[in-house]
Amino acid sequence: MSFDFDLFIIGAGSGGVRASRIAASHGAKVAVAEEHRVGGTCVIRGCVPKKMLVYGAHFAEDVHDAARFGWDIQGASFNWPRLRDVVLDDVTRLEGLYTQTLNNNHVTLFPERATISGPHEVTLTSGKTVTAKVILVAVGGWPTIPNVPGAEYGITSNEVFHLDALPKRAVIAGAGYIANEFAGILHAFGVEVTLVTRGDRMLRGYDTEIVDRLVAMTTAKGVDVRFDFPLQGIAKQEDNSLIVDGGDQGQIETDMVLFAIGRSPKTQGLGLEHAGVAVDKSGAIIVDAHNRSNVASIYAVGDVTNRVQLTPVAIREGHAFADTVFGNNPRTVDYDAIPTAVFSSPPLAGVGLTEEDARAQYGDGIKIYKSDFRPMKNVVSGRQERGLYKMITAGPDEQVVGLHLIGPDSSEILQAAAIAVKAGLNKQAFDDTMALHPSMAEELVLMK
Incomplete structure (x- = not known):
């Protein structure tokens, strides 16, 4: 033909x-x-x-x-x-x-x-x-739009880049990376942010301990985080403000609703x-x-x-x-050990198995190494936020099967470290690598 x-x-x-x-x-x-x-x-x-x-x-x-x-x-x-x-x-x-x-x-x-x-x-x-x-x-x-009354009053990430002006108050519905990233962005720009999710945790698929640290820091910054919030509808008032109905969890008055519940x-x-x-x-x-x-x-x-x-x-x-x-060159994509990041405030990043997944796969054959530290910049500035780096190893040779970070520049640091996880290196390879001092990245080779 x-x-x-x-x-x-x-x-x-x-x-x-x-x-x-x-x-x-x-x-x-x-x-x-x-x-x-x-x-x-x-x-x-x-x-x-x-x-x-x-x-x-x-x-x-x-x-x-x-x-x-x-x-x-x-x-x-x-x-x-x-x-x-x-x-x-x-x-x-x-x-x-x-x-x-x-x-x-x-x-x-x-x-x-x-x-x-x-x-x-x-x-x-x-x-x-x-x-x-x-x-x-x-x-x-x-972007997915929830099937609730008044959903037409909300916006998605498609529209948020084109706002004529920032609202005084915003409700962000969602628990994924888009919701958490825009919560940090809008809060930093002076918006009063409430982050709501129907479930009992944020960022499923990321290491629970790292996510819990993010939620704690997000709350400490002033973002109102509400779990188990069943979004049942949105109503518009005469002054164009919105009422978000959370059923038994009450109502929230706001000026903008941003849907970030998935794609x-x-x-x-x-x-x-x-x-x-x-x-x-x-x-x-x-x-x-x-x-x-x-x-x-x-x-x-x-x-x-x-x-x-x-x-x-x-x-x-x-x-x-x-x-x-x-091209006469049959190839497939390897989906194992894909590094990912959430550009939240502060950012988090991970590659490989979470602690939960590693325990399910290897049982008691895993070891967890951590570095819980306060970045030097935070010490000087007086900020109390602490970074957390987590290494998960498996087997007698302690192969590194997961790395999970939260703290400044985590995504930049993880990209290079992800090569080690993809290559199947073990903990000893990290221990044998000289630290680059002073840096946050050096915590990756100093964990005990």
């Missing part, structure tokens, strides 16, 4: 852009359709602009601490519109770079929505149909049924180790598969897909 393109990608996010570039480098004729902006969730309305807000939030404490370090700063104030516009301008700059990547690799870009109309066919919003030997779905995920694969209305593509109960496309769906010509990578919702994972999957299908 003759097709318009060798590869048609729906979605120009991190996974789709990487797949397009690598497939094109292998000689494939590639097209991409993107209904919003090139760059996807991470670049346009996710981890990149959010990290810029995290940097801005850090200055709230830095300005306060400056006096203890000899600086006199009078009249310091925060200007939300200025930071917002700088962030949005940089997002536009990055979008241009991603678009340039497509152009440089001779990828045809259709700036419109595409839906699947057959195993080898997509239909664009304009009505044009395009055929392709292979179709790759890389549309990512979308769902963005497959609704995508036309998957026209090609017979199988999805799971969450709407995620079911794929094999080579990212192939049950339809031989249709593949999927990234958050739309709901395997691991992380940008670097989507990039690896997109690359592996292109090498496998167009």
